[in-house]
Amino acid sequence: MLQLVITLALAATMAQCEEEVMKNLTTVTWAHAVNDKAYLEKALASDVSMLEADIVLGHITGKDGPPIPVMAHPPATTSDLSLSEFLSTVKQHNNLNSKQKGVKLDFKSIEAFEKAQPIIAPYSKPEVRAGIASNSQPVLLDLLRETAYLNSSMTVWSSEGDFVEVDRLRALLLTVGLERSYLDVPKDLADRLHLPPAANVKN
Incomplete structure (x- = not known):
């Protein structure tokens, strides 16, 4: 299992957080396994600061074609949410809201990570x-x-x-x-x- 942290506009996120959170990032709150559209929408509307999600190489539900990075936890290989849409949705949320979100991505295979490189490159840490x-x-x-x-x-x-x-x-x-x-x-x-x-x- 390979893991990589990706943060979106994190500096701005912390600037908007309560003063005590800014002093101690270990108190930042998390939502885990944010792997579908419904949960992503719920997590973005919540008070958590960081979203953790899993990525596999697979397909969007009901669609064929070459495998792409999608949000799912093995053994699942299908999802209603691609990595690209996940990141763009979080970025859009951050552009429109003062309380922004960071994300942590858990890649479940080397292949998924390699395919994701062009998508995550602007954000990786x-x-x-x-x-x-x-x-x-x-x-x-x-x-x-x-x-x-x-x-x-x-x-x-x-x-x-x-x-x-x-x-x-x-x-x-x-x-x-x-x-x-x-x-x-x-x-x-x-x-x-x-x-x-x-x-x-x-x-």
Whole structure:
């Protein structure tokens, strides 16, 4: 499984968020598995800040032709929402609303990621898995310093059962700054980090 974070007008998003959220990005709220038009519409109308969605190589429901990146979770390979439409819909929402949304895309295959390159290229930004981040502080700090002019931030994620050196990860988050660190991890890991206040967790 390959994962990539994509943010749309994220700097503007944070400028519109409440002051406390701007100080601590680990409190940003998430909607997960936003893989169809109905849920996308609901998520865009909600108070969440970030939308997480899954991408496979497949087809729009009822349509033939070469496979394209669509929003679905395996084993599904059909959807009523393509990656292109997903991104354009979020972008349109952000252009028209003061409270904008960022997105996190979870590519389920290398093939889906490769096909998506022309679509996501204008928006892409890397993320790091929590278990790796906890042991990569020097590299990550160098990367953030080198991209500071882009108003860069870091997204740390993990899955249930991942081994994470909690103390090191907490130190990394506090060193980078909670105002520059998104957190998308299971509740038990978030609780063990003891970040102020209430770190955002996966549903």
